Each structure stands twice: as structure tokens, then as C-alpha cells.
Amino acid sequence: MQAQQLIQTWQTLSRPLVMGVVNVTPDSFSDGGQFFSPQAALDHAAKLVGDGADILDIGGESSRPGAPAVSEAEELRRVLPVVEGALKLGKPLSVDTTKAAVMRVVSELGVAMLNDISGFQHPDTFAAAVESQCALCVMHMQGAPQTMQADPRYSDVLAEVEGFLLQQAQALEAAGVARERICLDPGFGFGKTLAHNLDLLHGLPRLAALGYPLLIGVSRKSMIGQLTGKPVAQREAGSLAAMLAAVARGARIVRVHDVAATVDALKVWAAIEEPFSGT
Numbered sequence: 001m002q003a004q005q006l007i008q009t010w011q012t013l014s015r016p017l018v019m020g021v022v023n024v025t026p027d028s029f030s031d032g033g034q035f036f037s038p039q040a041a042l043d044h045a046a047k048l049v050g051d052g053a054d055i056l057d058i059g060g061e062s063s064r065p066g067a068p069a070v071s072e073a074e075e076l077r078r079v080l081p082v083v084e085g086a087l088k089l090g091k092p093l094s095v096d097t098t099k100a101a102v103m104r105v106v107s108e109l110g111v112a113m114l115n116d117i118s119g120f121q122h123p124d125t126f127a128a129a130v131e132s133q134c135a136l137c138v139m140h141m142q143g144a145p146q147t148m149q150a151d152p153r154y155s156d157v158l159a160e161v162e163g164f165l166l167q168q169a170q171a172l173e174a175a176g177v178a179r180e181r182i183c184l185d186p187g188f189g190f191g192k193t194l195a196h197n198l199d200l201l202h203g204l205p206r207l208a209a210l211g212y213p214l215l216i217g218v219s220r221k222s223m224i225g226q227l228t229g230k231p232v233a234q235r236e237a238g239s240l241a242a243m244l245a246a247v248a249r250g251a252r253i254v255r256v257h258d259v260a261a262t263v264d265a266l267k268v269w270a271a272i273e274e275p276f277s278g279t
């Protein structure tokens with residue numbers, strides 16, 4: 001069972017896990033349209049595995065601000081061929097979806113994780129998560145992709161994100177989900193200003209202290225663009241810096257587009273951070 005393999009890995013591995021992004025969408029903010037055909041997506045998935053990805057996150061609906069919603073049928077049409085093909089790559093798969101029907105189908109196919117950017121808030125996705133045997137990524141988002149960046153406001157962003165993540169995790173456990181199946185994600189860029197994102201980055205140790213693996217996604221996001229002034233295609237360096245800052249503050253799974261560069265950055269970081277073995 002892929003889920004057990006993934007949970008075992010994130011419990012035992014001394015280094016952060018690298019999650020490679022496979023967007024089977026025409027409009028993802030960072031790579032929309034590049035991998036929209038099943039074969040292109042599978043070729044990309046294989047490349048990311050070759051580059052060192054520990055997990056692949058397959059998504060069929062863009063969550064960028066203002067993105068149009070995708071129907072259940074269309075999302076299934078996009079992701080199923082890729083999931084079925086990527087299962088043969090021998091790495092745990094995650095599916096990035098907010099639809100219960102998609103969760104149920106891919107759980108049956110044996111994917112390792114369900115990644116819900118809306119944090120399994122809805123009764124149908126909550127039930128699908130509980131009934132699956134998958135690992136679960138509970139992410140915080142204020143509002144919905146279509147409107148979330150209009151005017152995000154918090155009295156205390158860290159406290160509100162922490163409260164939501166803990167509430168959802170505890171609700172899932174109360175419904176019978178084993179604690180080790182759950183990881184948490186503050187949702188960088190999902191209804192957050194740059195200041196909110198930086199507050200969350202600074203506050204990661206408090207989220208890590210909740211006792212669940214932290215998954216973070218800053219790769220190529222607008223917060224990197226705001227800090228560097230660079231367009232999406234030139235945000236690799238900034239993304240690596242933010243990723244390492246998050247790892248230094250407790251992130252255990254990093255969701256990235258640039259897998260090879262991330263693997264290299266983590267190797268150097270680990271060599272510096274780990275006590276030098278002298279070999």
C-alpha cells in the first residue's frame with residue numbers, strides 16, 4: 001500500500017521529502033499547458049522521479065487566484081491516465097483535488113495521499129478522506145481560488161491558520177483517521193498577502209510543534225515574485241531560498257516544480273546542518 005510506504009518514509013527519513021508537481025492543467029500559474037496531455041504529464045513525472053522526487057503531486061485543476069473551476073468529469077479525464085501511468089514509476093503519488101469523487105476514484109487506484117487545498121472542510125471530502133486509506137494533506141486556504149487574493153485579512157494569521165489546521169486534524173482523528181496519516185500545510189499564497197506569508201514562514205516552528213509533518217509549497221509563487229521582482233520562469237533561486245528557510249523551521253515535505261535544484265540545495269543544506277561526520 002503506497003500510503004504506508006509514504007507514512008513510513010516521512011516518519012523515518014532524516015531529510016525532508018521532495019514532492020514534485022505534475023500539473024495536468026492548461027492554466028497552472030507556473031507551468032500551465034506544458035504537461036496537459038497524458039503523455040507529456042507522464043514524461044514529466046518520470047523526469048521528476050529521475051531528478052530525485054520522493055513523491056509526485058498530480059493535479060487536474062489550477063488553484064491560482066482567479067482560476068476557473070473544472071468539472072468533476074473533466075478533472076477525472078485529466079488526472080486518471082496520469083495517475084494510472086505514474087503508479088508504475090514506483091514512487092508514492094499524491095493527488096491534488098478538492099472533489100470527493102476524484103478522491104474516491106484515486107484512493108481505489110491506490111495512491112498514497114490526498115492533497116486537499118480546502119483542508120477536507122466539506123462533508124463529502126471529509127467522508128472520502130476518512131474512508132480512504134490514504135495519507136492526508138490538510139491545507140489552509142482563506143476563501144476560494146476565485147476570490148482568495150482579493151483582500152485577505154486576519155487578526156492573527158498564524159493563530160488562525162494554526163487553529164484551522166489543528167481543528168481539521170483533530171476532527172479527522174475523531175472520525176477514526178490514524179494520526180500518522182495526517183500532514184499539515186499552511187497554504188502559502190492561498191488567501192495571504194506577502195506579509196501574511198512571511199509571518200507564516202517565521203511561525204513554522206509553532207506549526208511544527210503541533211506534531212504533524214509540515215508540507216509547504218512556496219515554489220515559484222507570487223511571494224517569490226514580489227520579493228525578487230522576477231517573473232515565474234526566473235523564480236528558482238528565490239524558491240530555493242524560501243524552501244530552505246522553511247526546512248530550517250520544521251518543514252518536512254517540500255512541494256516544488258524544480259526537483260533537481262531542490263535535491264541539490266537540500267544535500268548542501270544537510271551537509272552543513274548535520275554534525276560533520278569527518279568522512
Ligand SMILES: Nc1nc2ncc(COP(=O)(O)OP(=O)(O)O)nc2c(=O)[nH]1
Nearest residue numbers: 023028029030062063064139185188217
Ligand atoms: N498542499 C498544497 N497543495 C498545493 N496545490 C497547488 C498549489 C499551487 O501551485 P501550482 O500547483 O504550481 O499551481 P496551480 O494551482 O496554478 O496549478 N500550491 C499548493 C501548496 O502550497 N500546498
